[in-house]
Amino acid sequence: MTPPPPPNLLHDAFSADFEHELRFTRSVLDSSNPLLEDLLGWDEQGPRPGLIAVVDSGLHDATPGLSKAIEARFADPALPELRETIIVPGGETAKNDSNVVESVLSAIDLNRIDRRSLVAVFGGGAVIDAVGFAASTAHRGVRLVRFASTVLAQLDAAIGVKNGINRFGKKNFVGCFDVPVAVICDEAMLETLSDRDWRSGYSEAVKIACLKDAPFFDLIEKNADRIRERDIDASRPVIHRCAELHLHHITRGGDPFERAEARPLDFGHWAAHRLESITDFETTHGEAVSIGIALDTMYSHLAGRIERSQADRVVEVLRRLGLPVHHSALHGEAILNGIEEFREHLGGRLTITLLDDIGRPVDAHEVDPEVIARAADLLA
Ligand SMILES: NC(=O)c1ccc[n+]([C@@H]2O[C@H](COP(=O)([O-])OP(=O)(O)OC[C@H]3O[C@@H](n4cnc5c(N)ncnc54)[C@H](O)[C@@H]3O)[C@@H](O)[C@H]2O)c1
Ligand SMILES: [Zn+2]
Incomplete structure (x- = not known):
């Protein structure tokens, strides 16, 4: 007798491992600071990965020389190769204006950022949310490293495994969950905040x-x-x-x-x-x-x-x-x-x-x- 056909139903449970790297430091872009090599150093057997830097305009305007410092640090051959730095509007505009996500997607495309390469975002929670959304959706997920530059980003927003933008007057209406490669909180960046x-x-x-x-x-x-x-010794333990x-x-x-x-x-x-x-x-x-x-x-x-x-x-x-x-x-x-x-x-x-x-x-x-x-x- 022929056995009955298997039921048209398959069920499998599966899980995936994630790691969450959170680092507190000071002056991360100084060449004497080993943190970036530790986190982003690449296996020199393969081709050098590419990287684009996306910088919050508020942070950029408050920190003369920031673009140059990013350029100089990623000139180090031990780190991914900087292909472009773009500045995007800081604050909630980053999540309200769809051009921001579009400009990051376009930079990922033009600079041939693949799934082995990186997007490095420098900014507050809003820019991190919007840029993270672009990175998570390009090629179904380009690796992201977050440099958190506000108090709120360092103690909350940049640590979250979600990103998103606002639509239809509603906060975070569009977005997704994703885990960044690393979250870097540089205490010196907080000094220029209003x-x-x-x-x-x-x-x-x-x-x-x-x-x-x-x-x-x-x-x-x-x-x-x-x-x-703004007493940093009292604030640091809280952050x-x-x-x-x-x-x-x-x-x-x-x-x-x-x-x-x-x-x-x-x-x-x-x-x-x-x-x-x-x-x-x-x-x-x-x-x-x-x-x-x-x-x-x-x-x-x-x-x-x-x-x-x-x-x-x-x-x-x-x-x-x-x-x-x-x-x-x-x-x-x-x-x-x-x-x-x-x-x-x-x-x-x-x-x-x-x-x-x-x-x-x-x-x-x-x-x-x-x-x-x-x-x-x-x-x-
Ligand atoms: N994804 C999450 O889990 C999560 C969690 C909490 C909050 N959020 C989101 O984070 C956003 C709020 O983030 P925020 O409080 O960092 O504000 P923000 O990103 O709006 O930044 C505030 C202002 O500071 C400027 N700025 C950034 N860094 C600076 C620096 N070092 N010096 C001078 N100016 C600087 C920005 O340009 C902006 O004008 C909200 O959109 C919120 O929904 C997300
Ligand atoms: Zn919140």
């Missing part, structure tokens, strides 16, 4: 402390005034610890590509992303996150969770860091659309992170607009 961009980064540190590490919150609280005043917490969330948290329903790192972000759009990106991401954290912390309190004294500590530390905790747009209808946009972005059921206490997050699946309004009133 005070506003310096301060903007620390809301993400307060965020992750509230989610994962109460003693880290205490450290930020203790040093908030010195951090605001490093925050980066480490973000890294471990990705590498050890069990959900690097965010398939699960909960998105804990997006605490405060449903309102933040909406606020950025409503204000036409006049509010920086870090400022919007600060306002979003303050709102969701007060909401948590009004919803019977975190105690008022603890909620006040969160709001106060944001204020002391020089960050805003309120915006008039919190009182309008428009902000509430952020909840639906967030649900769509997650897919499926709405899951918002609230706080039972500092260091004790909790998932919520419903949000009461009246309580949001009361929380906004408390912050006004």
Whole structure:
């Protein structure tokens, strides 16, 4: 008797290994600094890989001689060969203007950057997100090395394994997950930041402390005034610890590509992303996150969770860091659309992170607009 044909169904599970290289250094482009050789040195048996450098215009304008320094460093035959340096608009324009992605794709094409070659991006979180998207989609993935040049990029954005651009007035509407070859955080690059961009980064540190590490919150609280005043000895441990917490969330948290329903790192972000759009990106991401954290912390309190004294500590530390905790747009209808946009972005059921206490997050699946309004009133 002939056996029955196999069922028309095949199922295999598979996994792939990733490594995440994060390095803190100072003056990475100095020829005396061995970091680049260590990370990007190539096997001299094969052809020398090519590289294009893409530089954030804000960083470029604030750092005379940067293009020359990139040129000089990659003239070293031990490193990939620099084929072109392009400057792209810094800030959220990088994610709002589709010409930026197009110009990077075009440079990848014209310079024959293949999957063995590299794109090196130097900039803030927005430029890194947009350039990363171009690199991840060209040839279905050209290798990317990120040189993070803002506080927010060094402690959060550049460490993430996602990139993307804004479309239809919505943040990160188009994008993908990808793991960079390396993330390099050069402390010297932070010196040219404006005070506003310096301060903007620390809301993400307060965020992750509230989610994962109460003693880290205490450290930020203790040093908030010195951090605001740009004391690097007080700021460095906060940047490093925050980066480490973000890294471990990705590498050890069990959900690097965010398939699960909960998105804990997006605490405060449903309102933040909406606020950025409503204000036409006049509010920086870090400022919007600060306002979003303050709102969701007060909401948590009004919803019977975190105690008022603890909620006040969160709001106060944001204020002391020089960050805003309120915006008039919190009182309008428009902000509430952020909840639906967030649900769509997650897919499926709405899951918002609230706080039972500092260091004790909790998932919520419903949000009461009246309580949001009361929380906004408390912050006004
Ligand atoms: N992919 C992720 O996981 C992730 C995580 C968090 C945030 N983000 C994104 O990051 C973006 C915010 O990043 P950001 O806070 O770095 O701001 P940003 O990229 O908008 O940069 C802020 C400003 O600083 C300028 N700049 C950059 N480096 C400089 C330097 N060293 N000296 C002087 N000026 C400099 C830029 O030109 C810009 O004008 C948002 O788009 C946000 O959505 C992404
Ligand atoms: Zn963020």
